[in-house]
Amino acid sequence: NGSSAEDPEREQELALALCARRVDGLIVIPAGDDHRYLEPEMRAGVATVFVDRPAGRIDADAVLSDSFGGARGGVAHLIAHGHRRIGFIGDRPRIHTAAERLRGYRAAMEDAGLPVRDAWVSLGSTDPERVSTAVREMLAAPEPVTALFSGNNRVTVTVVRALARHGRPVALVGFDDIELADLLGVTVVAQDAAALGRTAAERLFRRLDGAEEAPERLVLGTTLLARGSGEIAPSDV
Secondary structure, eight states: OOOOTTOHHHHHHHHHHHHHTTOSEEEEOOSSSOOGGGHHHHHTTOEEEEESSOOSSSOOEEEEEOHHHHHHHHHHHHHHTTOOSEEEEESOTTSHHHHHHHHHHHHHHHHTTOOOOGGGEEESOOOHHHHHHHHHHHHHSSSOOSEEEESSHHHHHHHHHHHHHHOSOOEEEEESOOTTHHHHTOEEEEOOHHHHHHHHHHHHHHHHTTOOSOOOEEEEOOEEEOOSGGGOOGGGO
């Protein structure tokens, strides 16, 4: 096993190194968006399953969390608590999960007949300075947001710190759980990491046993864990 550290070149290097050791199968959490380099290995019989994000530019089994549905539900939760100006802070748009969560945010806003201002959406790296700046700008805008939806756990951690410095309560729902979220009272859309891993392994073993059906995309549901931050009403902000 090995970690790509979200580097596509490192991902390719690790995957091909494992194939060179004649492994029977791979479970890949992709960093890149072009996996054609694996086509010769898959044709040679290396069973391959992608987790969290689908393969890019090839057909392969994938086990994913419902990023679109989870984000849609998380934003709808904020809307149900009275929010109309909701900001979205996410990862780079080329990343499948980031794009799907943004799509879910937009869908929830559209479902409620609410506009989405350009100033309420910020995509980019998870660098703390970038995220903190986005929070400050959204809260200082002429139409300041009263709630935030953060697109992954790294973003959420920075948003929690930025809001602590802000000094006034701002509603927050994050995608992915974070350490100590239960103690900090952070409402999140939680993925079931154990189920993702188990389902990917089961799919891989099916392939190793000779299953020849077409590649499948298996989407697992998420769970909204209401802990307080997502239940702050606009009048309290």
